[in-house]
Amino acid sequence: MTKKQTVLVFGTGFAGEGHAKAFRDAGAEVVAIVGRTLSVVEDVAQRLDIPYSSTDLKQALEQCNPDIVAVATPGGAHVEPIKQAIEFGCHIFCEKPLSESGDSATELYQLALEKGVKTAFVASFRYMPRIIQAKQLIASGAIGEPLEAECISHFNLDKNIPFGWSHTIESGGGRLNNNFTHMLSIVTSVLGETIISLEGEVRNDMPQAPVVEGVHNFMQRRNYIPEDINSPDLKWKDCNVEWSYTVMMQIESDYPAKQPVSVLIKHGGLVPRFNEDHLVFHGSKGSIYIKGNYGAGPLYLWDEKKEWNEVELPTTISESLPDIADDTQRSWTHLATQMVKDLNGETVEPYQTFKDGSEYQVIIDKIRENGL
Structure with a gap:
């Protein structure tokens, strides 16, 4: 049994x-x-x-x-x-x-x-349905030889979110720990797990945050933003993490390729988006565009007709995943x-496994050397 x-x-x-x-x-x-x-x-x-x-x-x-x-x-x-x-x-x-x-x-x-x-x-956002779909499309040769990937996101987080674990390196905060880990996992899942080279820079756009009691659930922190942010009685604490980052890397492709795949991952935690956050995978014969910062979808394919067409999610993918609406869960x-x-x-x-987690953290330390 x-x-x-x-x-x-x-x-x-x-x-x-x-x-x-x-x-x-x-x-x-x-x-x-x-x-x-x-x-x-x-x-x-x-x-x-x-x-x-x-x-x-x-x-x-x-x-x-x-x-x-x-x-x-x-x-x-x-x-x-x-x-x-x-x-x-x-x-x-x-x-x-x-x-x-x-x-x-x-x-x-x-x-x-x-x-x-x-x-x-x-x-675990490498298990988003559209990410799995992109991986299957590239493996089938739909875009030819993988050439580059671009991941752009802007979250427009409120600068007055109450001080908490997300505001300090010591507590495991910062956008590299809590956004880049997902993006790196997504890109390597689709293209290949071997990172050949990497460099990046970070920026701290939130030098201080207000201190508010009672915040327990991370997802409810916006509900505790002070009504009077200029109150002389409000206490503030210093923040020492990045809220924006730009990372460039080369990844060894899992698929036939003459050269490494160029990857750009750019994230602005506190700045507004104008158009959709997105992920794009370009190849020698076509491209894949996925709306949403973590690949929420829909997914579009640029093919030999030189036009973007939405591609439906195969039922084999949806049936292989738990029947749960919430992406995170x-x-x-x-x-x-x-x-x-x-x-x-x-x-x-x-x-x-922890092998990946430890490698990711070493990478994050290296990126943080340029800015913090």
């Missing part, structure tokens, strides 16, 4: 709840949830019907003995919990970024290797399902 994998979720925010649902949908049993604040973790556990809740991870590991630990806190709070989970022999499903620095991320990767535990790195669930099947000895498609 297939073993029912047991899961402990570390984190009680948006990602924590999402990871719990993902593993349940994947057929695993969520046996425990651990958080920082007792009242919060108890409330989430009751609402999600999770039998065990605690603020003490070590105690939870000892009492629940989970097969998998899903780490769903901000990146700056990943290192010690992951070390504890690895020491207990648990497999790890970790939200991006893997940690706050390349050195600590590399250490986690090495520890997992030494202990022989399986890991999953959750930069569907992607989490798909990756969790791959990991559960893998642990049960089933053959699955390769998925990203």
Whole structure:
């Protein structure tokens, strides 16, 4: 019989709840949830019907003995919990970024290797349906030899978002950790996993942020923006992360090509978009254009007729993914399902691990040298 994998979720925010649902949908049993604040973790556990809740991870590991630990806190709070989970022999499903620095991320990767535990790195928007479609089209030769890729996004985030983990390097914040990780995962998924060269620069457009109490769920932070931003009673804290970045790289193509694929990834966190955010893959015979910063779609193909035509999503792709409308939740669930099947000895498609997460963090450290 297939073993029912047991899961402990570390984190009680948006990602924590999402990871719990993902593993349940994947057929695993969520046996425990651990958080920082007792009242919060108890409330989430009751609402999600999770039998065990605690603020003490070590105690939870000892009492629940989970097969998998899903780490769903901000990146700056990943290192010690992951070390504890690895020491207990648990497999790890970790939200991006893997940690706050390349050195600590590399250490986690090495520890997992030494202990022989399986890991999953959750930069999961590579599982967006249109991204999978683009990968299949390029593999079929629809655009010929891949030549270049362009990923442009502008989020127009409010500069007065209350101060939190996203505002400091130490906490795992910054747009490289929380946007670039997805974009790099998307591009390498479509074109090839080997990065030949890379350079980039960053810019901090938000030197300070207001301090507001009560923000817990990352997705609700806009609701806490102060009404009077000029109030003399309002406290402010310094921010030390990038809110915009530009990265250029060369990737070794998985498909026949005379030269590396040129890639541009440009993101402005605080500036408005004029037209759609987009991803484009150009080749020697055609091009693919996908609307949306993470490839939400629709997808258009420029072919030998020299015109753009929308291409419908094949049913084989939609049927291969969980039947979930929300892009984030569907992607989490798909990756969790791959990991559960893998642990049960089933053959699955390769998925990203701590090897990828550590390499991404080393890259991010290098990019940050130009600007911070």
